[in-house]
Amino acid sequence: MKTSTETFTAKVYAIAQKIPVGKVATYGQLAALAGSPRAARAVGELMKKNPDRSVVPCHRVVASNGALTGYAFGSGVLTKKEILLQEGVSFVGAKVDLKKSQWNRS
């Protein structure tokens, strides 16, 4: 029986890996799915400290308003945006079109 924190962290990473290509999820959404709807901030911490972007597509995680926030790899948000465009995510100016590309969890 692990502490709640480890479960939360594990869930966040697991969920992040479940985000399909061409879709994005908000920090709050990941937090909610992980069991703490208010832990959006903590999710950001996990993404920043994420073990590996190959196992945790942190680039598919954006702010609730669709804006791209920090990125621990490449050139930061610039690289993140490029990757999302590569994935086929719809963009509106400098933000993601959540109406079209927000992850509709199964």
Added chain:
DNA sequence: AGATTGACCGTGT
């Protein structure tokens, strides 16, 4: 063990 920070979110002015 205590205090501070941080890739956020919601509400108010």
Added chain:
DNA sequence: GACACGGCCAATC
């Protein structure tokens, strides 16, 4: 519609 403030959660120093 834009700017400012507070609140929550977990990790890090």
